[in-house]
Amino acid sequence: MNGAAIQPSSATRGRKNWFSDGMLLVVLIALAKFLLHCYFNNRYGYFRDEFNYIACGDHLAWGYVDQPPLIPFLIHIGRAVLGDSLRSIRFIPALASSLLVIQAAVITRQLGGRKFALLLTAVTTLIAPQYLSNGSLLTTDCLEPNLWMGCAYFAILAIKRNNPRFWLWFGVVAGLGLEEKYSIALFGFAVVVGLLLTEHRRVFAGKWIWLGGLAAFLIFLPNLLWNIHYQWPFLQLMRNIKADGRDVVLPAGQFFLQQALLLNPLTAPVWIAGLGAFLVWPRLRPYRFFGYSYIVCYTVIFLLHGKNYYLAPIYPMLLASGAIAIESAFAPPRLAWLKPAIVVLLLVVGIYLAPIVIPVLSPDRFIAYMRTLPFKLPVMEHAHARAVLPQWYSDQFGWDEIVAATANAWNQLSPQERPDCGIFAQDYGQAGAIDFLGRRDGLPPALSGHQTYFLWGPRGYSGNCLIILDDRKQRLDQLFEQVDFVATSPDNPYALERGVPVFICRNAKFGSLSELWPRLKKWR
Secondary structure, rough: OHHHHHHHOHHHEEEEHHHHHHHHHHHHHHHHHHHHHHHHHOOOOHHHHHHHHHHHHOOOOOOOOEEEOOHHHHHHHHHHOOOOOHHHHHHHHHHHHHHHHHHHHHHHHHOOOOOOHHHHHHHHHHOOHHHHOOOOOOOOOOOOHHHHHHHHHHHHHHHHHHOOOOOHHHHHOOOOHHHHOOOHHHOOOOOOOHHHHOOOHHHHOHHHHHHHHHHHEEEEEEEEHHHHHHOOHHHHHHHHHHHHHHEOOOOOOHHHHEEEEHHHHHHHHHHHHHHHHHHHHHHHHHHHHHHHHHHHHHHHHHHHHHHHHHHHHHHHHHHHHHHHHHHHHOOOHHHHHHHHHHHHHHHHHHHHHHHHHOOOOOOHHHHHHHHOOOOOOOEHHHHHHHHHOOOOOOOOHHHHHHHHHHHHHHHHOHHHHHHHHEEOOHHHHHHHHHHHHHHHHHHOOOEEEEEEEHOOEEEOOOOOOEEEEEOOHHHOOOOOOEEEEEEEEEOOOOOOOOEEEEEEEEEEEEHHHHHHHHHHOOOO
């Protein structure tokens, strides 16, 4: 028999090497994370922002007031394929968050990490509360780490293989990221600053990094033109939020401590070691620009009073470099016993903290669980401080009650009134819940001046008859001849929006709804 005939093919050797260095275990960890999300993702209810993305997905466009178009487009496709169940709506975040485990380990592998480093990276990414939260809810945060780390991966390849063509792919991923969430522009800027501060500044003398920038711009261009056409809605929104003082502004110490909490306090030594490794460790000197990039991102987000989780997409690469540094430190055989001990400790603490962001407990049991925590859960917006549950949970309750009260009002209308009677809600949560959940009660699509609902306008309604949610009768009496209070939505003790009043308003004093509409704009 010919000896050459029994040699494994290069493809077979590649698959064997890829799995033999620890990646098979990483894939299994990612799969376990995906199954965990799929199992628990229908425990509570639809999240406020999910209604917004679903509504935007029903009105496909190149942009929206509070976001670029990618997430609404993906949920539009996802609903067409998988349906409208909670697990279906959250399939994309569950998948993306689980793939992040593999992405982080692949970055570790490209940076020179071996089996333990890959395992440590996978475990620290697995247990990070922010990434668990990303897999539990459909938000613009769910794909953000994947896209940031996609850029990081191609930057590593460009340096490691001395192949500047990878900067083109960096730009392609950055362009897609701009269509998902604008914050990736900060990461791109930070990488540029990091490159300029290191010997890699020479890449700007070549064409490929510029072509990458051009690719990012061209992919982003449709959304840019949309923003120009509508007079920069997102910038207006950010300015209004800052003027209203909606968000909690964190002092320097709290901002840092909440970074540790978002990633799990026990992972802090790993990512801090990773930052140090990027900055000073000779082994990772070719990638020092990543250390500078983190410092730039951290500084900008803190100075602009960004929310604590805005920095979360950058940490997988620090967990990767930190895992390599720890693997190197524990290389002596006498320290080998520490490796499984570290992994077990991380998993135990990760399981203990998982209920913070994964609804494994009933609401009442979660409230009791919160009292056992050695820290207070962060509040990111002042309005959320009054809720008994943290915002990511409280905003999953109360919508059925609001829709039921609205349906009660709708059923009191005569058949002659219904064709010209719109339903006006105060925010996209209420409006989106009526659009999505109200279909079963025969409710028409809602109206609102909040965010992109304002751009969709009055939908042809005259305004002479409106069902209005969450307003005051004294104010409505100034706008209508007849204002009838119908009901208050049944109280849900876990919801942020509780006891929402519903009115039927007839005989407008303000003229037509289209004339009133500019005054209803609410971008904040």
